[in-house]
Amino acid sequence: MYYFRLFTLFFILFVNFKNCFAQEIPEFGTLSKLESEFVSYEQDPEAEAVYLYEYGNNYFEIRDDYIYLITKYHAKIKILEKEGFDYANIEIPLYRSKKRKEKIVNIKAQTHNGEFKHSVKASEFFEEEVNEKWTHTKFTFPNVREGSIVEYEYEMQSPFFFNFTGWEFQSDIPKLYSEFNAKIPGNWLYNRSLKGKLNLDVNEADIVKGCFKFPGTKDDSDCESLKYVMENVPAFKDSEAYMLSSNNYRSKLEFELSEYKSFYGGTDKYTKSWDDVDQEFKTDKDIGSQLRKKNFFEKNVDESLLTEGDEITRAKNIYEFVKKHFVWNEEYGIWQGNKVKKAFDEKKGNVAEINIALINLLNAVGLKANMMVMATRKRGLPKKTHPVMSDFNYIVAKLDIEGKSYLLDATNKYMPFGMLPYRCLNYYGRVMDFDKDSYWYDIVPENLNAVMLRAQMTINTTEQKLEGIFDLTNTGYNKVSQDKLLATTNEDSYIEKLEEEISDDFNIISHEKRSKYSNEKKLTERFNFEIENLFQGDDIYLNPFVLKFFDKNPFTASERNYPVDFGYPMKYQYVLNVKIPDGYSVKSLPENKNFVIPENGGVLKLNVSDNNSGTLNLFFTFELNFAHYGNAFYNGLKELFDEAVKSQGQSLIVFEKI
Numbered sequence: 263m264y265y266f267r268l269f270t271l272f273f274i275l276f277v278n279f280k281n282c283f284a285q286e287i288p289e290f291g292t293l294s295k296l297e298s299e300f301v302s303y304e305q306d307p308e309a310e311a312v313y314l315y316e317y318g319n320n321y322f323e324i325r326d327d328y329i330y331l332i333t334k335y336h337a338k339i340k341i342l343e344k345e346g347f348d349y350a351n352i353e354i355p356l357y358r359s360k361k362r363k364e365k366i367v368n369i370k371a372q373t374h375n376g377e378f379k380h381s382v383k384a385s386e387f388f389e390e391e392v393n394e395k396w397t398h399t400k401f402t403f404p405n406v407r408e409g410s411i412v413e414y415e416y417e418m419q420s421p422f423f424f425n426f427t428g429w430e431f432q433s434d435i436p437k438l439y440s441e442f443n444a445k446i447p448g449n450w451l452y453n454r455s456l457k458g459k460l461n462l463d464v465n466e467a468d469i470v471k472g473c474f475k476f477p478g479t480k481d482d483s484d485c486e487s488l489k490y491v492m493e494n495v496p497a498f499k500d501s502e503a504y505m506l507s508s509n510n511y512r513s514k515l516e517f518e519l520s521e522y523k524s525f526y527g528g529t530d531k532y533t534k535s536w537d538d539v540d541q542e543f544k545t546d547k548d549i550g551s552q553l554r555k556k557n558f559f560e561k562n563v564d565e566s567l568l569t570e571g572d573e574i575t576r577a578k579n580i581y582e583f584v585k586k587h588f589v590w591n592e593e594y595g596i597w598q599g600n601k602v603k604k605a606f607d608e609k610k611g612n613v614a615e616i617n618i619a620l621i622n623l624l625n626a627v628g629l630k631a632n633m634m635v636m637a638t639r640k641r642g643l644p645k646k647t648h649p650v651m652s653d654f655n656y657i658v659a660k661l662d663i664e665g666k667s668y669l670l671d672a673t674n675k676y677m678p679f680g681m682l683p684y685r686c687l688n689y690y691g692r693v694m695d696f697d698k699d700s701y702w703y704d705i706v707p708e709n710l711n712a713v714m715l716r717a718q719m720t721i722n723t724t725e726q727k728l729e730g731i732f733d734l735t736n737t738g739y740n741k742v743s744q745d746k747l748l749a750t751t752n753e754d755s756y757i758e759k760l761e762e763e764i765s766d767d768f769n770i771i772s773h774e775k776r777s778k779y780s781n782e783k784k785l786t787e788r789f790n791f792e793i794e795n796l797f798q799g800d801d802i803y804l805n806p807f808v809l810k811f812f813d814k815n816p817f818t819a820s821e822r823n824y825p826v827d828f829g830y831p832m833k834y835q836y837v838l839n840v841k842i843p844d845g846y847s848v849k850s851l852p853e854n855k856n857f858v859i860p861e862n863g864g865v866l867k868l869n870v871s872d873n874n875s876g877t878l879n880l881f882f883t884f885e886l887n888f889a890h891y892g893n894a895f896y897n898g899l900k901e902l903f904d905e906a907v908k909s910q911g912q913s914l915i916v917f918e919k920i
Contacts, residue, residue, distance in 0.1 A: 458513025636691030
């Protein structure tokens with residue numbers, strides 16, 4: 263007799279409003295008095311819709327001599343605003359392999375409008391193919407309007423036990439009641455974890471004796487019976503800027519198949535150690551064997567690429583060669599179908615093919631380069647407790663030279679040596695060192711990222727216009743973005759767009775790249791410009807900020823329950839010298855500011871001074887000194903950006919005629 267491994271989850275019972283929506287399992291098509299009379303959700307007045315009730319039940323059952331995972335789902339959603347009509351469009355994902363597939367065996371749906379009910383007809387449920395592995399069962403509720411309640415129920419039959427992945431308590435709209443149930447025979451062992459910051463209102467686990475009978479076996483299998491409930495679940499709002507994947511923060515219960523013990527003897531392990539994964543990678547035809555193609559590359563590149571210069575020079579030359587040789591097809595392609603030789607010949611490939619080619623070439627010249635598997639920012643952070651290979655969706659190269667390590671990705675033609683694309687700035691990855699054991703490695707972003715503007719201005723009182731020069735310098739990740747912009751935009755379009763962004767009165771006379779002051783991680787441009795319409799009567803009104811770093815504050819929510827992640831530290835700096843026109847004096851200047859958030863995490867300084875030599879000097883700096891900020895920094899960051907927007911939009915220098 264096999265007993266299921268128990269994992270204790272946090273259980274905190276707190277005093278809270280207890281709704282009456284789920285005292286017992288409701289019959290489809292019936293509404294409780296509270297559901298019928300529900301009008302608005304006071305805890306979230308901006309909610310477009312709200313789950314009144316959500317119920318899921320998962321269990322194993324033999325049908326047609328095959329064991330299936332059965333999932334029953336039932337939901338009622340109240341549409342509160344027109345913007346919530348999208349929740350009346352339902353898509354149910356269904357997985358398939360070459361031999362088997364998931365299917366819906368029973369589905370109902372209807373719209374409640376007061377006493378009137380409008381059902382979805384059988385012909386209005388349809389299946390749409392997404393790709394070779396997924397289809398969607400789709401339908402739309404009829405007669406939906408503000409105040410409607412849409413209700414649907416279905417049963418899904420799945421032959422894939424690994425697709426028993428858990429339950430999402432939190433979504434982008436609130437839920438009054440969300441209940442997850444499961445009955446799992448002891449032959450199936452699942453790892454499980456509760457993610458997010460919300461606590462369970464109900465957390466029950468019991469053993470049910472002899473709950474599952476498999477034909478031909480002597481003993482019945484015991485089951486673990488689970489029930490988890492959350493009430494009054496707030497919406498997870500991920501519309502604010504600068505966050506990692508919502509998968510890191512949404513409250514949900516995750517299940518992962520760890521082990522299956524056959525009824526006829528034998529065990530299949532799904533959760534393996536990193537030692538197991540390392541050995542599998544070495545022989546895998548799409549990974550390990552693709553990393554042993556250095557002889558092919560030695561024969562198919564110019565010999566000078568492999569021989570000229572010291573180690574770091576050869577590494578940089580190889581990196582530049584791979585960037586220029588390949589065109590990235592916009593696919594990641596980490597686990598299957600990788601063909602580096604074919605990709606090299608066609609000069610086009612996915613992330614894995616391009617970066618595995620890079621690793622092969624680096625190894626061909628005797629440099630120690632290994633593959634690092636990782637997850638992109640949108641994917642979520644990989645688990646460190648044990649290997650979950652589906653957590654990873656990206657491959658980069660880790661290069662070690664003379665005691666220094668570099669992370670390389672050759673898919674971006676504008677990315678300097680040793681920097682990863684922004685999508686890869688996701689804390690850490692796993693280096694697959696096939697000569698030794700694999701290990702975790704931190705992703706440390708480029709530290710020197712800045713936009714710096716230096717301007718000199720002179721006001722021509724005769725022609726009533728301002729004439730000036732400004733030098734724009736971008737470093738680090740800003741330089742990468744600017745390189746791409748200049749390479750993909752013609753000169754006239756670039757100038758025209760820049761003029762439009764500044765003002766109708768701003769005209770650029772000339773523009774040039776200043777190669778003398780630029781390098782791999784730094785780009786300087788010089789602009790000659792004019793500004794008109796500064797004169798109002800006898801006074802001159804000048805907004806000194808030629809370019810604004812921020813038009814608006816990216817942080818608008820009153821609170822934020824997850825970290826702020828910029829990806830890398832950042833600095834903005836503006837230095838201005840403006841001559842006081844002959845016959846004029848300074849009437850008013852912007853107020854000086856000095857604003858710092860805790861731990862020197864962010865700094866804003868604005869200083870304007872008259873040095874008594876006929877010139878005004880303005881110095882503005884805005885620094886984000888961390889790449890990642892915890893929740894406690896949110897209000898400070900919000901205020902910091904508020905001050906920055908005000909400084910750039912409300913600072914005026916006024917000269918008056920003497």
